[in-house]
Amino acid sequence: MTATSQHHWSADPAEVLRVGPGFRLSDVDPDSTPGYEGGKKAGEKDLASGAAQFDELQERLFAQSRLDDGAPSLLLVLQAMDSAGKGGIVRHVIGATDPQGVHLKAFKKPSDEELAHDFLWRIEKEVPKAGYIGVFDRSHYEDVLIGRVRELAAPDEIERRYGAIADFERRLTEGGVHIVKVMLHISHDEQKTRLQERLDRPDKHWKYNPGDVDERQRWPQYMDAYQAVFDRTATEAAPWFVVPANAKWYARLAVQALLLDALERIDPQWPAADFDVEAEKARLAAT
Amino acid sequence: MTATSQHHWSADPAEVLRVGPGFRLSDVDPDSTPGYEGGKKAGEKDLASGAAQFDELQERLFAQSRLDDGAPSLLLVLQAMDSAGKGGIVRHVIGATDPQGVHLKAFKKPSDEELAHDFLWRIEKEVPKAGYIGVFDRSHYEDVLIGRVRELAAPDEIERRYGAIADFERRLTEGGVHIVKVMLHISHDEQKTRLQERLDRPDKHWKYNPGDVDERQRWPQYMDAYQAVFDRTATEAAPWFVVPANAKWYARLAVQALLLDALERIDPQWPAADFDVEAEKARLAAT
Numbered sequence: 001m002t003a004t005s006q007h008h009w010s011a012d013p014a015e016v017l018r019v020g021p022g023f024r025l026s027d028v029d030p031d032s033t034p035g036y037e038g039g040k041k042a043g044e045k046d047l048a049s050g051a052a053q054f055d056e057l058q059e060r061l062f063a064q065s066r067l068d069d070g071a072p073s074l075l076l077v078l079q080a081m082d083s084a085g086k087g088g089i090v091r092h093v094i095g096a097t098d099p100q101g102v103h104l105k106a107f108k109k110p111s112d113e114e115l116a117h118d119f120l121w122r123i124e125k126e127v128p129k130a131g132y133i134g135v136f137d138r139s140h141y142e143d144v145l146i147g148r149v150r151e152l153a154a155p156d157e158i159e160r161r162y163g164a165i166a167d168f169e170r171r172l173t174e175g176g177v178h179i180v181k182v183m184l185h186i187s188h189d190e191q192k193t194r195l196q197e198r199l200d201r202p203d204k205h206w207k208y209n210p211g212d213v214d215e216r217q218r219w220p221q222y223m224d225a226y227q228a229v230f231d232r233t234a235t236e237a238a239p240w241f242v243v244p245a246n247a248k249w250y251a252r253l254a255v256q257a258l259l260l261d262a263l264e265r266i267d268p269q270w271p272a273a274d275f276d277v278e279a280e281k282a283r284l285a286a287t
Numbered sequence: 288m289t290a291t292s293q294h295h296w297s298a299d300p301a302e303v304l305r306v307g308p309g310f311r312l313s314d315v316d317p318d319s320t321p322g323y324e325g326g327k328k329a330g331e332k333d334l335a336s337g338a339a340q341f342d343e344l345q346e347r348l349f350a351q352s353r354l355d356d357g358a359p360s361l362l363l364v365l366q367a368m369d370s371a372g373k374g375g376i377v378r379h380v381i382g383a384t385d386p387q388g389v390h391l392k393a394f395k396k397p398s399d400e401e402l403a404h405d406f407l408w409r410i411e412k413e414v415p416k417a418g419y420i421g422v423f424d425r426s427h428y429e430d431v432l433i434g435r436v437r438e439l440a441a442p443d444e445i446e447r448r449y450g451a452i453a454d455f456e457r458r459l460t461e462g463g464v465h466i467v468k469v470m471l472h473i474s475h476d477e478q479k480t481r482l483q484e485r486l487d488r489p490d491k492h493w494k495y496n497p498g499d500v501d502e503r504q505r506w507p508q509y510m511d512a513y514q515a516v517f518d519r520t521a522t523e524a525a526p527w528f529v530v531p532a533n534a535k536w537y538a539r540l541a542v543q544a545l546l547l548d549a550l551e552r553i554d555p556q557w558p559a560a561d562f563d564v565e566a567e568k569a570r571l572a573a574t
Contacts, residue, residue: 102386196571203350203557205557213574270490270492284482287503
C-alpha cells in the first residue's frame with residue numbers, strides 16, 4: 001500500500017471500507033473514520049499530498065492510452081443520499097487533477113428518450129474511454145434505489161436489473177474499465193443539519209430541492225434498498241465501498257485513497273515513442 | 288477593474304491584449320508581459336489569489352442558471368501553435384474551479400461524419416449550456432487556419448467561413464454566451480525549445496507528434512492565417528485577445544484575468560429560492 005504508507009492510515013482503506021460477505025450497512029457508524037489514525041488537520045494535509053500523487057498517476061494513465069486504444073480507464077461510481085458530499089468529492093478529490101483527463105457525468109431524472117430504452121442505455125454512452133478517469137455522480141444504481149423505493153418499476157423488473165448490472169459491469173471490467181463503487185454514508189441527523197444549513201443561507205438555496213425532504217421521509221426504505229444493492233452487486237470485479245461521510249475531510253481522504261489504490265494496481269506506464277526519436281530530433285533541428 | 292486591483296497589473300489586460308483596429312500580430316513580442324509589473328514569483332501568487340475569485344464567480348454563474356434556462360454562460364476559445372501552452376491553461380486556470388461547472392472540448396481532426404456536415408455542425412453541439420464555463424481547445428478557427436494553410440478547402444469556401452463564423456458567434460452572444468477568444472503567442476524559437484524538450488524526455492514523448500514539425504515548417508503561413516482571422520473575426524461581440532506566451536506564468540495569469548473580467552461583466556447573482564423557505568424549514572424540522 002505505497003499510496004498511503006507515509007500517511008496516517010493504520011489499515012488499508014481498500015480493505016476496511018470494502019463491502020464483503022455478511023456486510024450490514026446498519027453496522028457502519030457514519031461518524032467513524034475507519035483505518036485512519038489522524039484527525040481533521042492531518043487528514044487535510046494527507047489529502048494535499050495524495051492529490052499530487054493522484055495527479056501524477058492520472059497523467060500516466062492518460063499518456064499510456066494515447067498510443068493504445070485498449071489501455072485501461074478508471075470509473076468512480078458515486079452514490080449517496082442528498083447532501084452526503086458527492087459534489088465535494090468531485091471538487092476536492094477529482095478536481096486535483098487535469099480536467100482534460102476526466103469524464104464527469106451527473107445522471108439526473110431520465111428523459112422520455114432515456115426511459116424509452118433499457119436503463120443501461122444512457123449509462124453505456126458515458127463509460128470512460130481508454131485513459132480517462134470517469135466519474136458518475138449518481139448512476140445506474142438509481143434504477144434500483146429510487147426505482148425500488150418509489151416503485152418506478154415492477155418488482156420483477158427491479159430483480160432483473162441487479163443481474164443486468166452485474167453482467168454490465170463484468171463486461172466493462174473485461175474491457176479494461178476499472179470500477180470503484182462508493183456509497184457516501186451520512187446519518188439521518190447529519191442530513192438534517194446539512195439541509196437546514198442550505199435553508200438558512202440564501203447563497204445555498206439553489207442547492208436545496210423540496211424533493212430532498214420527500215426522499216428523506218423514506219430514509220429506512222432507502223437504507224434497505226442500499227443493502228439490497230450491496231447484497232446483489234458487490235462483486236470481485238466491481239467492488240462496493242461504504243465510506244462514512246459525516247466527517248467530510250475523512251470521506252474525501254478515503255475516496256482519494258481508494259482511487260490511488262486502483263491506479264496503483266493499474267500501474268500505468270509512460271508509452272514508448274511510436275516514432276524515430278533521433279530522426280525527429282534531426283528534423284526539428286533543421287527548422 | 289476590481290478583478291486585478293490588488294495585483295500587479297498597471298493596465299487592464301482586457302484592454303492591452305485586445306485585438307483592435309490596425310492590430311498586427313508581427314508587432315507582438317512573445318516574450319513580453321503587457322500590463323503586468325511583477326515578475327514570475329508575483330505572477331504565481333496573483334494566479335493563486337485570482338483562482339479563489341474565479342472559483343467564487345464560477346459558482347455564482349452556475350447557481351444562477353439552475354433556476355433560469357436563459358442564464359448566461361462563458362466560452363473560452365483557445366487557439367495556438369503546438370506547444371504554446373493550451374493544456375497548461377486548462378490545467379492551471381480552468382482547473383482551479385469546480386469540474387462540475389466546466390464543459391471542456393478538444394477539437395481534433397474532423398471525422399468523416401463531421402466532414403459530411405458544415406464545419407460549424409460539430410462546434411454548435413459543444414456550446415456551453417446556461418451556467419457553464421466552456422473551453423474549446425482548438426475550435427472552428429482550425430477551419431480557417433490549417434484549412435487555409437493546408438488548402439483543405441477552396442479559397443472561396445475559406446472566405447465564406449470568416450463571415451459564417453462572425454454570424455455564428457453573434458448568434459451565440461445574443462443567446463447569452465459570452466465569448467473570449469485567445470491566441471497564445473509563442474515565438475518560433477520558443478517552440479523549437481519546447482518540442483526539443485518533448486523529444487529529450489521519455490515521459491514527454493507521448494506529447495510529441497511528428498506532424499508538429501510539419502506544421503512548424505509552415506510557420507509564416509500560419510502567422511498570415513492568424514492575421515487574417517484577427518482582421519476578419521475580431522468583433523465587438525466576440526473579441527480576440529493575443530496573449531504573449533513565451534512566459535507560461537504570464538500567459539496563465541493573463542487568461543485568468545480575461546476570464547475574471549468577463550465574469551465580472553456578467554456579474555452573476557445567487558438566485559432567489561423558487562420554494563417557500565419557511566414552509567420547507569417546517570417540513571424539514573418535522574422529519
